[in-house]
Amino acid sequence: MPPANVTKKSSATKAVRKTAKSQAETDDIEEWKRAKQLLKPKDQLELNELELKETIGKQLVSTNNRLPDSLIEFSYAQGTFIPIPSPGNVVVSFEQQGTLLHKDSEEARQQMLEMGIDPLTYQTSVETIYEPEAEAEVPSETAEPSVAPEGEGDTTEGGTQTEEGKEEEEGAEGTAEKPPEEKPEEEDEEGEGETVIKATVKPAAKGGRPRKLTNQFNFCERAALTYNNPVRSQETQTIPPPMANFSANVLQWVIYDAYQEDFAAQQLEKELERERKEKEKMSIGKPSQPKKAAMGRAQLSEAVQGRVLECWRVLERMINQNTFNDIAKDYRYWDDPSDEYRDEEGTLLPLWKFTYDKTKKHTVTDMEWNPFYYDLFAVCFGFLDYMKPLQAGAVCLFTLKNPSFPDYICVTDSGVMCVDTHAKYPYMVVIGLYDGSVEVWNVHATCTMPAYRSNSVTNKHRGIVWEVKWAPDLPDGELNFFSVAADGKINNWVLMQNELAVTTIITLFLDKDPASGPDGTLLRAIACASCVKLHPDKPLVYLVGTEEGHIYKCSTAYSSTYLMTYYAHTMPVCRIDFNRYNTDIFISCSADWRIKIWEDERQEPLFVFDVGDRVGDVKWAPYSSTVFAAVTAEGRVYVFDLNVNKYKPICVQAIVSRRKNKVTRISFNPKLPILIVGDDKGCVTTLKLSPNLRIMCKAPKKQQHLDQWTLQCMKLDKLLALVREPVTLTLPEDTAGSEDS
Amino acid sequence: MAEGEPKEKTEDTKKVVHTYPLIRHSDMPEETKIESMELVVTACEKHSSNNEAAARMIKEEMDKKFGPPFHVVVGEGFGFEISYECSNLLYMFFGGNLAICIWKC
Structure with missing residues (x-):
């Protein structure tokens, strides 16, 4: 390995390069980051261009020169600092615990003893099977190679299986070979001087049968049994809700008919x-x-x-x-025959009295x-x-x-x-x-x-x-x-x-x-x-x-x-009645003894009749336009027909006794020629009008076609024309001259 | 009938179309009946062209108001034979051509 010069600047340049690289990476992805200022450690050196370009050599050595050489640790047991061994130059990068054991290792030996195999015999037996290999390796200390090739290819389980199978074989072999081999084994052991093995071998030799290893996956769980609550069934039944059936068919005509029917019912x-x-x-x-x-x-x-x-x-x-048979007949049929011989006068026939x-x-x-x-x-x-x-x-x-x-x-x-x-x-x-x-x-x-x-x-x-x-x-x-x-x-x-x-x-x-009252109110x-x-x-x-x-x-x-x-009057007006034929004409009566006939819009009466006592009631007859009847307090009934006599009644008849009773009201029957008269003793007298009192109009020869109504109106108009004062009154010429005045 | 129904009369002398709700058969209490009828009217007016939606709306509302399970049929022509829980049946016409049957079972 070539030697390298490690300078103090190496770390700094590294950092710079790193940031530059990351910047390039984020360039397109995270643009928003660019705007940010790069964070630098405070103690970073500021290097100029030249310094940056300077080549720095690096040297690799086999020894870790950064290794601390004097590590210590406080020991509480001893109360002092004790040096701890140097970690060495080895750095463990990966570590895994395997299931394979070295044949000669303590644990393997233990295992073998547990299985009842003499490690020594095992070694030899293996050697016999794999002779070529065994021979080569016998000189080396252990029988390692015999187990290693087996374990290498198999998983742990497979390994154990093959081992077991082998063990069985070996067991059979062992039993057969044991007696002769026991001695040399013991000798070997003694020779080697391993007391631990000695102790473990003995039981195995005693039992003869190898003890099986426990399979950690084959286990039985302990469980506790508790009391089960007794199960009891309970039932209840409710009454089902009442159900009913209903069926119908829906067709358009059914709907239409139903509507028609309902509408008809509604109308009804x-x-x-x-x-x-x-x-x-x-x-x-x-x-x-x-x-x-x-x-x-x-x-x-x-x-x-x-x-x-x-x-x-x-x-x-x-x-x-x-x-009242006779009265009923009179009411129906009797007309006073004497009327024919009396001009312009009639009578009243009393009929029933109602009380x-x-x-x-x-x-x-x-x-x-x-x-x-x-x-x-x-x-x-x-x-x-x-x-x-x-x-x-x-x-x-x-x-x-x-x-x-x-x-x-x-x-x-x-x-x-x-x-x-x-x-x-x-x-x-x-x-x-x-x-x-x-x-x-x-x-x-x-x-x-x-x-x-x-x-x-x-x-x-x-x-x-x-x-x-x-x-x-x-x-x-x-x-x-x-x-x-x-x-x-x-x-x-x-x-x-x-x-x-x-x-x-x-x-x-x-x-x-x-009128002003005493306190000024009007x-x-x-x-x-x-x-x-x-x-x-x-x-x-x-x-x-x-x-x-x-x-x-x-x-x-x-x-x-x-x-x-x-x-109209100077005393209370007792009755007003409109003429049935000419509604402009009306009659009034009063307690001032007078009966007056008026025309609409005319202040002065057309007719005035004085009957000599309080007039209680007056009525126009329904059958004639000129007939009216009045009653006075002294008990008389007056019937006038203006067409017959304009100044006097055509019938005056006392109905009740003058001293005791007073007549108060009168009324014409609208159909029959009958009057009813009421008095102050709660008695109503019925009177039948004699023919003279109900003379109908005779149509003139020239005007036969006219009906009774028109004739009655004409009759009244004719009469009124006589009494109406002209609108403008022209005084007649004074023939007497001014001599009188 | 007691209710003031909306009446629509075409002036045509021959053909008079009534569209007011007409209860044909019901054993519901009076209040329920009125309420259901109004619901039917609302639903059928809202979904005038979709009987299924109208039926669904009526059913859901009825379930909500009077408790499930209600069944609703809305249609112009059908026949039925049903078993229903007493005092939970409404069979009515509406709009002149629709029949609505509501029952609970």
Whole structure:
């Protein structure tokens, strides 16, 4: 090996080269590193170009000159530092423990003895097998080569196997050869002086049979047995959930049919619902509820009672017809024959008298014929003598077919002052009470309680309700009516689902200046309404009569002003009635003894009649445009026909005794030539008009084609033309001249 | 029916197509029925062209809401004979041409 000069700079150059190399490597891969400054050890020498180029020789030697020569170690046992042997020049680079043993080594010898082989004989026997080799190596100390070639080619296991096989052979051989060879062996041993071997040989010689080596892979594991827990089986069974089967077939037509069917059912349902609603509306809320509540036996007994009642009613009518047979015939057929001989005068024939025992002390405050059943009429029982108030009141519906007892009796807790029957639903009866409340009765459903009742505290008039009138139905079919009362208010009531909704249309004020109270507050005088009449043609317009004697023409569209004010009477207006043929004409009556006929938009009345007593009621006849009837407090009925006599009534007849009774109301039957007159003893008298009182128009010869209606209108127009004052009044020429003045 | 179903009527006088959900047979409690029906409507409207997806959605939702195992069939034409756990069956039509059968077993 050539000698090398190791300089101090070698390590430095190495480092530089290394960094340069790594730099080249990372050049393309890790470019980002380039920007970094290279880290150098601090003590690195800075070399110039020349120094770097300097060649440094290196010398290799067989001895490690860096080896430390005096290593020591502290020994705790001796308490001193002791030198440790030098590690030498050998550097172990690889070391592996083999399984092969040298034949002559201590361990091999031990092993052989354990197997019961005499190492010496083993040597010779091997020599005999491998003679050529053995001879060459015998001179050398051990029989090493004999084992080595065997072990070299085989794995450890294979080695052991072959060994074992050989051992067996050798064992057999050994037993055979032992006796002769024992001696020389012992001699050899003695000669060599190895006591250890001696000791080990003995047992092997004794046992004779070689002991087998334990196979480290053939082992038995010790295990402990613990108690096993006893196994027990337990079962439980639940009830399976209920199952059911279902099957169907889905086809397009099945789906279509199902939809059709369902839709039809829905439509039907809707139809029924609507019908039910309609019915409910007719029966109006409350009456249907008690019906529902009464179930089972009660319902049954009610039904039975109802049928029995029906039978009794028929029977009652039959008896009445028998009892009042002559009256019934008169009512139907009798006309006063004397009329033919009397010009321009007629008579009234009294027929039945209708009374109800419980209301004999009451005054008949209002009467109205049913618009649907010509023989049925409603009578209100209240009182007009405020000094003797009565506790209860009633509305009775009488029929001409049964004069002895009312068909329907609706008892109220206050005097009934007015009534009106709905034109479309003839069983809906609205009444106004003395205490200011209004009630709607559905006599068809029940007569025990009102279908609607205004709240007696918050929702009522603060005065006597003088008149109620059904208004045309609202667009959505709700029933509504107007009421006028002494508090000067006109209310519109709408029948909602189960209550009355009220709207005040107008509060009537007098035209006077507000009166100042003691504390300076100004009070506007309120006009006390006493009667109202809706215009038959114009739904917005209505006339109100007041206790001050004025008649206001109002519209529901205006709540503060009057369309017109008629200063009609000096006493309370009792009744206003529109003429059926010419709706511009209306009649009014008052307690100031006068009956006046008015034309719309004309301040002055067309006709004025003084009948000499308080006029309680006046009505136009339905059959003629010029006939009207009035009743006075002294018990007389006046019938006028303007076409016959413009100044005097054509019939004046006392109905009740003058001293005891007063007649209060009158009403024409819309179909029959019959009047009903109510008095203050709770009695209603039926009167038949004689032929002279109901003269129909005769068509002139030239105008035969005209119907009765036109003729009646013409008749009235002709009459009115006579009394109307011209628009511009031209005074007739004063023929007498100025001499008088 | 009590529910306010959306109704679609073609004005054609002859052919009226109804698409509202129509329950043909069900023994579910009322609330469950309504809920399931709404679920079916939602699923079928969401997957109007994919009955399988609709069925899957219904099944998964039903499993989640009322506990598995539910089975759902959505289709325009099929026949079935099933055993089901009582009060867990809904057989209905929807959209005019779909039949939906839901049951638990």
